[in-house]
Amino acid sequence: MLTLYDLYERSAMESIENKIKQIRYRMAKIAYETKRGHLSSAYSSLEIIFALYYMKVMRYKVDDLDWNERDRFILSKGHAGLALYCVLQDVGVLDINALNNFAGKMSDFSTHPVSNIKYGIEMSAGSLGHGMAFAIGHAYNAILENKDYRVYVLLGDGELQEGSNWEAFLLVSALKLNNITVIIDYNNRQIAGKVDNIVPLGDLSKKMESFGFETYEVDGHDVSALECILKKKDKKPIAVVAHTTKGKGLSFMEDLDNWHGRGLTEEEWSKAKQELGNGE
Amino acid sequence: MINTFEKAFSELFKDNENIVLIVPDDDKLYSSSRRYVNVGIAECNAIGMAAGLASCGKIPFVKGGGSFLAHRSNEFIRDDVSMQNRNVKIIATGAGIAINALGNTQHMTEDMSSLRAMPNMVIVTPATPTEVALAVPKIAEINKPVYMRIGRHEGIDVYDHNNLTFEIGKGQMIKEGWDVTIITTGTILSDVLQVIPRLEENNIHVEVINMHTIKPIDEDMIIQSGEKTGKILTIEEHSVIGGLKSAVAEVLADRGSAVKLYGMGLQDCFAKGYGTYKEIKETNGLGQEDIYETVKNIVNKVEEF
Structure with a gap:
């Protein structure tokens, strides 16, 4: 029998699912109108970013984005920028009109985010393999200043083919940076196809464990599960292998080739509107 | 010149709590301070970490072999330091062919070419030990990325420093x-x-x-x-x-x-x-x-x- 609490939880989750659907709709609309953005990659990361900002995982102040004690979110897989922007709109960091001219002539918002703390964006991304070392700087600053903020880094699975990540993983352990949570968006896709068919990652969790991380695996589209894991703290740095689907949310995009970095056609937009409930 | 740098830097390091020294396994100085970090043989880590610290308001100095810092971590300097005008100081040792017997991989003979085009970057190559000592506090003062090339050999004070002032950007x-x-x-x-x-x-x-x-x-x-x-x-x-x-x-x-x-x-x-x-x-x-x-x-x- 369902208790009142269960019903409350269910209704809260339904409302979150609906909110995420609305964000997906807004993202699709932008990708259709501007023909820009890496929609499929951004869909893959959406719940992860949403959980960080929306589910009170991260501590931040909308009216003081440069707050020294804030938790940091470093989007290393910059091609998920559209997801970050749309979540930032949802939590009130970005104005609802901020993306009207997304990646347009004089827009402040590029497809790959550009570091600008007044918009809550910590790092310029776009070249993969940069976020980890940058995150180490932020995490080490917390140690120097005796602050208890946490640094969250989102990496792509294909991104792990960049050796700089592994250098940085070694250093995270060496410096005992237990204030870092690394999230790997493991959709098993990169531009040319399946990560497994290009340079496979093998047993990624074991690899992360051997690099000194307390490691969790999670369904990267399950907001409650993400919330629960991302709120964890440990004596060790944390790695979260988030199993995701590239293009999540649109039947004609999910886990399919040729979707990296392109907008939607008229016909695709029509279908997307239907599948995303017209943004309502 | 490295000795002179270390002496001048020690003073600065002692006086300014914001200064952090990051080395890709370069020396053993200051090892008791948390503001000294040896990141191991990983120049990209060193520069990326410095960029992160700089964005938190620290003044990181990264000191190491210039041929590796300028070239191996070139893109980290570009994307994470130069592009954001971040206050990172790169102390590149072995200017020119000063690492005489170790072969071309150790030489800094194209570093200025690749870094000069980077917006915001200040590039300094002191000529004498005294210049190194004078440059250290001055590069710390300017809120910009600096790449300072210093020789591997001690060098000599070949001109009278009392008669000339040392200003960044002035010949x-x-x-x-x-x-x-x-x-x-x-x-x-x-x-x-x-x-x-x-x-x-x-x-x-x-x-x-x-x-x-x-x-x-x-x-x-x-x-x-x-x-x-x-x-x-x-x-x-x-x-x-x-x-x-x-x-x-x-x-x-x-x-x-x-x-x-x-x-x-x-x-x-x-x-x-x-x-x-x-x-x-x-x-x-x-x-x-x-x-x-x-x-x-x-x-x-x-x-x-």
């Missing part, structure tokens, strides 16, 4: 003359100054400028001296492509100057040979005899029009 008139302007960067200045008595004996009176800051470069001094002597010879322990000679050429071209420009340095090649510092300079056309002969030829040359 120094070491000696006035009228036959040709010699512009140097780094410790090769000492070789030039040692050749001067012989040149004077031959009635050749050179003007010598120490261009310790390659970027921003002292345009006015180049133009004023060049217009006076009509000829400029740049001397650098670096490729003649993209470094001092190129920087001077850009100034002359931008100002529409017809001053004749000559450049000594590596002529689109890596340095040849090993041996002592003196020997490797001689093997690569940067010995004192080479400087003497080149200056004499330039001054005695009848220009063809």
Whole structure:
């Protein structure tokens, strides 16, 4: 029998699912109108970013984005920028009109985010393999200043083919940076196809464990599960292998080739509107 | 010069809580402080971490072999430091061919070329130990990325520092003359100054400028001296492509100057040979005899029009 609490939880989750659907709709609309953005990659990361900002995982102040004690979110897989922007709109960091001219002539918002703390964006991304070392700087600053903020880094699975990540993983352990949570968006896709068919990652969790991380695996589209894991703290740095689907949310995009970095056609937009409930 | 750097830096490090020293396994100094971090043999880590710290308001110094910092971590410098104008100081040791016996991989002979094009970047190559000591607090003061190249050898104070001020971005008139302007960067200045008595004996009176800051470069001094002597010879322990000679050429071209420009340095090649510092300079056309002969030829040359 369902208790009142269960019903409350269910209704809260339904409302979150609906909110995420609305964000997906807004993202699709932008990708259709501007023909820009890496929609499929951004869909893959959406719940992860949403959980960080929306589910009170991260501590931040909308009216003081440069707050020294804030938790940091470093989007290393910059091609998920559209997801970050749309979540930032949802939590009130970005104005609802901020993306009207997304990646347009004089827009402040590029497809790959550009570091600008007044918009809550910590790092310029776009070249993969940069976020980890940058995150180490932020995490080490917390140690120097005796602050208890946490640094969250989102990496792509294909991104792990960049050796700089592994250098940085070694250093995270060496410096005992237990204030870092690394999230790997493991959709098993990169531009040319399946990560497994290009340079496979093998047993990624074991690899992360051997690099000194307390490691969790999670369904990267399950907001409650993400919330629960991302709120964890440990004596060790944390790695979260988030199993995701590239293009999540649109039947004609999910886990399919040729979707990296392109907008939607008229016909695709029509279908997307239907599948995303017209943004309502 | 590294010893001088360490001494000057120690003072700064002691006085300023915001300064952090990051080394890719470079030395064992300051190991008791949390503001000293050895990130291991990983230059990209060093630069990326420094960028993160700088964005938190720290003033990170990254000190290590310049050939690795400038080239291995080049894209980290570009994307995470230069692009955001972040306050990271890169102390690149082994300027030019100062790491004489270890081969080309250790040489800093294209570093200025690749970093000079990076927006916001300040590039300094002190010529003497005292200049290193003077430069350290000054580069810490400016809220910009700085790449400072320092020699591996101790170097000598070849000019009287009491008579000249050291300002980032300002050249120094070491000696006035009228036959040709010699512009140097780094410790090769000492070789030039040692050749001067012989040149004077031959009635050749050179003007010598120490261009310790390659970027921003002292345009006015180049133009004023060049217009006076009509000829400029740049001397650098670096490729003649993209470094001092190129920087001077850009100034002359931008100002529409017809001053004749000559450049000594590596002529689109890596340095040849090993041996002592003196020997490797001689093997690569940067010995004192080479400087003497080149200056004499330039001054005695009848220009063809």
